Amino acid sequence: MAEQVDVVVIGMGPGGEHVAGRLAEAGLSVVGVEAELVGGECPYWACVPSKMMIRAGNLLAEARRVPGMAGSAQVTPDWAPVAARIRDDATDDWDDTVAADRFTGKGGRLVRGRGRLAGPGRVEAGGEVFEVRRGVVVATGSRPQIPPVPGLDSVPYWTNRDAVSAKEPPRSLLVLGGGAVGVELAQAYARFGTAVTVVEAMDRLLPAEEPEAGELVARVLGDEGLAVRTAARASGVRHDGDGFTLVLESGEELTGQQLLVATGRRPNITDIGLETVGLDPAARSLRTDGRMLVAPGLWAVGDVTGHGAFTHVAMYEAEIVARAVLGEPGPDADYRALPRATFTDPEVGAVGLTEHQAREKGLAVRTGLAQLPSSARGWIHKAGNDGFVKLVEDAGHGVLVGATTAGPAGGEVLYGLAVAVQARVPVDGLRHMIYAYPTFHRAVEDALRELRP
Numbered sequence: 353m354a355e356q357v358d359v360v361v362i363g364m365g366p367g368g369e370h371v372a373g374r375l376a377e378a379g380l381s382v383v384g385v386e387a388e389l390v391g392g393e394c395p396y397w398a399c400v401p402s403k404m405m406i407r408a409g410n411l412l413a414e415a416r417r418v419p420g421m422a423g424s425a426q427v428t429p430d431w432a433p434v435a436a437r438i439r440d441d442a443t444d445d446w447d448d449t450v451a452a453d454r455f456t457g458k459g460g461r462l463v464r465g466r467g468r469l470a471g472p473g474r475v476e477a478g479g480e481v482f483e484v485r486r487g488v489v490v491a492t493g494s495r496p497q498i499p500p501v502p503g504l505d506s507v508p509y510w511t512n513r514d515a516v517s518a519k520e521p522p523r524s525l526l527v528l529g530g531g532a533v534g535v536e537l538a539q540a541y542a543r544f545g546t547a548v549t550v551v552e553a554m555d556r557l558l559p560a561e562e563p564e565a566g567e568l569v570a571r572v573l574g575d576e577g578l579a580v581r582t583a584a585r586a587s588g589v590r591h592d593g594d595g596f597t598l599v600l601e602s603g604e605e606l607t608g609q610q611l612l613v614a615t616g617r618r619p620n621i622t623d624i625g626l627e628t629v630g631l632d633p634a635a636r637s638l639r640t641d642g643r644m645l646v647a648p649g650l651w652a653v654g655d656v657t658g659h660g661a662f663t664h665v666a667m668y669e670a671e672i673v674a675r676a677v678l679g680e681p682g683p684d685a686d687y688r689a690l691p692r693a694t695f696t697d698p699e700v701g702a703v704g705l706t707e708h709q710a711r712e713k714g715l716a717v718r719t720g721l722a723q724l725p726s727s728a729r730g731w732i733h734k735a736g737n738d739g740f741v742k743l744v745e746d747a748g749h750g751v752l753v754g755a756t757t758a759g760p761a762g763g764e765v766l767y768g769l770a771v772a773v774q775a776r777v778p779v780d781g782l783r784h785m786i787y788a789y790p791t792f793h794r795a796v797e798d799a800l801r802e803l804r805p
């Protein structure tokens with residue numbers, strides 16, 4: 353006998369937890385199904401612990417900048433407080449009691465186990481079958497995408513989960529993939545004394561972002577003593593008692609005590625019964641409409657939708673689904689001003705289109721670039737002042753469609769530009785407003801002056 357409920361949410365990561373909690377608070381009968389930990393990847397193995405590592409690494413880097421600026425400082429890295437903070441503060445030793453109670457406290461019912469669609473409006477989970485009155489939400493997130501490098505499937509490589517739960521830093525670390533996960537974790541470990549080599553297949557780090565961003569991050573990592581190999585393809589991996597050997601197509605062999613594979617993520621949608629509702633389980637992601645609807649009575653949020661693997665995207669989409677299920681008014685999903693922040697030092701903030709993407713769309717593009725070290729605040733800041741502001745204007749409409757803000761507070765400086773892209777603020781208006789002196793964001797004014805085809 354199937355149990356009747358209003359909504360079943362499969363996967364209780366940031367997206368699923370938000371939509372399930374919101375609907376339960378609204379008085380619906382909601383079942384949240386979770387195979388691992390309520391809260392998902394972000395608090396236990398991703399955003400939160402990685403940012404704790406980065407915060408610690410940044411403290412060390414700032415202390416190392418004291419000579420010549422403020423006296424002398426002796427810096428002795430110790431991983432123990434970082435590992436303890438991740439275990440005790442961030443993850444409760446990877447125990448989700450608090451998160452589970454948060455959901456049940458809102459009136460939801462948590463079912464532990466793997467959820468699976470069993471036809472339209474039906475979900476099997478935890479040995480039970482649920483039939484929904486309003487709908488099912490798929491929020492099953494993503495897992496690491498492992499590239500088909502010969503030998504990789506038979507060696508004990510690290511994923512992000514091992515990298516953020518390590519009790520001590522490795523002596524040396526090979527990082528395969530120079531995207532957000534790769535560069536953030538590479539720099540954090542290097543600052544604790546690990547000898548790090550980053551291997552990226554494309555011709556630059558952070559290849560999805562502006563070329564200036566990847567070039568800057570590569571230069572800074574190089575200055576900090578990391579080895580960076582771009583346009584480098586791995587042709588094989590070996591593992592023995594001494595660690596890992598990564599063989600590149602060029603013939604070069606790189607070695608490391610550990611190997612972190614950070615080559616992207618893959619939505620968890622292959623084994624959730626999509627075929628039982630007429631959808632393709634081999635699809636790369638779930639195609640949604642503006643209300644996140646995949647099929648009648650079936651919504652999707654978060655990494656499974658392919659709109660950007662970010663917690664803020666998962667939560668944004670979750671709110672849209674909550675409104676749709678409750679019949680509340682509100683705008684459709686709009687990704688024009690999707691913000692990204694890569695928490696390297698310098699941070700790389702980005703919103704909207706890159707120059708390349710804007711040109712590909714056929715827009716009449718003007719770009720403006722301002723370097724942070726030559727701004728007043730950058731010059732004052734001195735050590736650690738690397739960064740820039742790059743603007744992408746749709747000159748036909750006189751509005752910004754993209755921006756990148758790299759620098760000591762790049763992720764924060766981004767906010768004003770995200771508003772400008774979202775609200776289509778005329779560039780002429782941005783040019784004639786007042787920018788506080790001497791802030792990092794004043795470089796936006798410089799970049800606006802530089803806008804040209």
Ligand SMILES: Cc1cc2nc3c(=O)[nH]c(=O)nc-3n(C[C@H](O)[C@H](O)[C@H](O)COP(=O)(O)OP(=O)(O)OC[C@H]3O[C@@H](n4cnc5c(N)ncnc54)[C@H](O)[C@@H]3O)c2cc1C
Pocket residue numbers: 362363364365366367368385386387388389390391392393394397398399400402403465466467468491492493494512533620623624653654655656660661662663664665666
């Ligand atoms: C190292 C790292 C750092 C990151 N840092 C940031 C950052 O700083 N900022 C940011 O915005 N994003 C960051 N991200 C991305 C962010 O973690 C994800 O975008 C976010 O967790 C996605 O949320 P989600 O709800 O879609 O899925 P997930 O967090 O993946 O949660 C999905 C949940 O569904 C469960 N599940 C899967 N299949 C089933 C099933 N069949 N039945 C029941 N349960 C199931 C899983 O166990 C999981 O708990 C980072 C990612 C990584 C790897």
Ligand SMILES: NC(=O)c1ccc[n+]([C@@H]2O[C@H](COP(=O)([O-])OP(=O)(O)OC[C@H]3O[C@@H](n4cnc5c(N)ncnc54)[C@H](O)[C@@H]3O)[C@@H](O)[C@H]2O)c1
Pocket residue numbers: 499501528529530531532533534536551552553554557558559560584585586614615616617660661662692693694695
């Ligand atoms: N600060 C943040 O918000 C943050 C931090 C970490 C991760 N994330 C999210 O998680 C997602 C996954 O991160 P990621 O870094 O794993 O993926 P990614 O897609 O951002 O980067 C993966 C990188 O690996 C490279 N690559 C792929 N195959 C390769 C191979 N065989 N050899 C060498 N390089 C290879 C790609 O060219 C790419 O540069 C990100 O896209 C982002 O959405 C966000």
